[in-house]
Amino acid sequence: MSLPRFDETAPRPVAARSEQDGSTLSRLVGVMQRLLAPDGCPWDREQSYESLRKYVLEEACEVIDAIESGNREAIREELGDLLLQVVFLAELGRSQDAFAIDDVVTSIVDKLVHRHPHVFGDKKVGSSEEVLTNWEKLKAQEKKGRGVLEGVPRSLPALNRAQRVGEKVSRVGFDWENVTGSRAKVTEELAELDQAVASGNADAIEDELGDTLFALVNLARHVKVDAEGALRRTIDKFTKRFAHVEKRVREEHGGWGDPGSAEQHLSLEVLDRYWDEAKRGV
16 A cells, blocks of 8 residues: 655644644654655665664653753754654554554553543542552553563663662562661661672672662662662763863873873872862862
8 A cells, every 4th residue: 555645844834832732743654654665765764673772762861861951942852853763663563564653642542541540530549659559550450460570671771770670569569668678778788798899709799789779779769869860960960070170180280191001190189189179169
């Protein structure tokens, strides 16, 4: 069956934001169909589910960066790039007669309606926590026989995955009763890490370090902090301060010297002084 052709590049008016209803999604679908047509784009036509994986991850990360920047225009642009990946994958599904964009949309709409009986039905809830608990119960009913943790993607960044695992098991009662128990677990794991480090056993050190990180992520969850976001914030802070250190090294010493020669390294005392300047905002 041939697909309809139209002038996808022709400018079209966009409705006022209060009136937009997603009807323009069909234009993106049309553009993607044109790109994947026999006389379309050679690069697009060579892509597969597997080759697009890295772009889905990259675009999702760029959405996160845009959100953290607070730049609304950047968020709009990056959401478009992410949406392209959804439509691209849906069109690959159409080419295999597996699914298409309307199947994707219908699936998520049906899921949202089913998992919000307090909105679309007559169920009453008293808090957002109750909403999440009901969500997990409904999800379990939909996926009978599936383990509690089977829905957590293995490809998530490790801190995100750890926090999601903690959230999932907490909703079935497998959790510390309060933050005190979670904090005590961090102390316990740190002691075991110290023992492993003292032993010099690399495998034991890796194992205990992982346990310690997992305990810290659980603590983050109990104090309602996003562990991934907290670490990104610290990395950004470190990067900014180190940029000051690097600037001072160039100004006072002409640069780092020969990276391959330990004798050329500046003393930690000097570098700490520049670091303290950065912390003071000098």
